[in-house]
Amino acid sequence: MKIFQREQRSLFGEILDWMLTPLLLLWPISLALTWLVAQGIANKPFDRALEFNVQALAQLITVQNQQVHFNLPLPAREILRADDSDEVFYQVRGVKGELLSGERELPLPTDDDKGLPGEVRLRDDELRGVAVRVAYTWVKLPIANGNAQLPALVQVAETREKRSVLATEIIKGVMLPQFVILPLAVLLVWMALARGIKPLHLLEQRIRRRRPDDLSPLDDKAVPLEVAPLVQSVNDLLTRLNDSIATQKRFLADAAHQLKTPLAGLRMQADLAQREGTSTEDLKRSLQQIGRSSIRATHTVNQLLALARAESGGVHIARKPCDLARLTMDVVQDCLPRAMDKRIDLGFEGAEPGMPGVWLDGNPTLLQELVRNLVDNAINYTPSSAERPGVVTARVLADTFGKVLLLQVEDSGPGIPEAERELVFQPFYRALGNEADGSGLGLPIVLEIARQHGATITMEDAHPGQTPPGICFSVRFNAREAPVPEHGAAE
Secondary structure, three states: OOOOOOOOOHHHHHHHHHHHHHHHHHHHHHHHHHHHHHHHHHHHHHHHHHHHHHHHHHEEEEEEEEEEEEEOHHHHHHHOOOOOOEEEEEEOOOOOEEEHHHHHHHHOHHHHHHOOOOOOEEEEEOOOOOEEEEEEEEEEOOOOEOOEOOOOEEEEEEEEEHHHHHHHHHHHHHHHHHHHHHHHHHHHHHHHHHOOOOOHHHHHHHHHHOOOOOOOOOOOHHOOOOHHHHHHHHHHHHHHHHHHHHHHHHHHHHHHHHHHHHHHHHHHHHHHHHHHOHHHHHHHHHHHHHHHHHHHHHHHHHHHHHHHHHHHHHOOOEEEEEEHHHHHHHHHHHHHHHHHHEEEEEEEEOOOOOOOOEEEEHHHHHHHHHHHHHHHHHHOOOOOOOOOOEEEEEEEEOOOOOOEEEEEEEEEOOOOOOHHHHHHHOOOOOOOOOOOOOOOHHHHHHHHHHHHHOOEEEOOOOOOOOOOOOOOEEEEEEEEEOOOOOOOOOO
């Protein structure tokens, strides 16, 4: 049961509900228990008086000449004197059940209520429609009836008016203070709860007073121990957000720098072409340089878009069965003209398209982008000449037992030093002293696409012990079973 209903959940209200609701539910239960306890307390002194009266009357039973007699003197009658609230009745019966004295209509004990001689027992009963409390005992008399001795019965009954009055007084004495204590308890709970959550309000004010660019961690020492994990989580979020913003700023700065160089070249060549007296040959060279700069700028922009697309794809990329061997062969064929221009021997080896083990679940567009960037990177950084042509090999290996699909791209270039192998996956990173044409975005794109496909990337020397050693990139995918051809499809 919720005492306070709200459209928006409030921590203060939730805690207050869970504290007050049990209190208000237990209060009527406390009333009922107090009533029962008060009834027991009120009965005890009057029950003791009834027991004393029964024992006193039992001592007045005498036996003369095998006859039972009961004589109630005047002092004994004073014991049974009725007061203004209740009436007292008694009954004495002989060994044969005959009435010796007292109230004839007083009910007899049931067979289940019969106790041992001399034992005083109590029960609730009615006399002429009025509730009474009855104390009774069986008195063993020295009267011979064969070999058995039969007991006499003594009963004393009293109406319950005084008991009810006493129980009511006890209830009033106990419950009336609770009507004052309960509102006071509610007020104290409210004040304690308001004081308890005050640090949360102070934390809220501290956060609101912060500047928009202030991403420094919050002080978790000034908050309660229970709130400290929340503050630490917020600090972790702020740290990640600060790192993300710093990465974005660095990325934008690097991107601007990478685009500034070809754009400056375009502007310079355009200014040279517009000068008076420029020969036709100089104009052609300027136009060729403009073309190369525009191609470089276009390539950089395309890679920036590819990296942004890969990073924003996440787990929501569209996946379908892909033949990695087919995708790799298509990329190799597309890159052949560029490799031939640089006199590089570009080839493919390994598993053929359609073979078992060459399938994986992935996005074909992103996978082609991954293979293309690996091949482009190898072509860019592999020196080649007529005397010593460069070699670039794309390879697909299928492990049908281990369900592992391996893509390798190796070259005969200068390789990558051990200290720089983790740095090359950072955007715009370029090895010092390398004049190869590139933007430094190819490998970060490869890493991001591999991460989205659950693949791992490793690199090692392609030709250990040789000079140059070359480099071999290995991308390990989880393979899948070949898709079942649709019914009726052409084979």
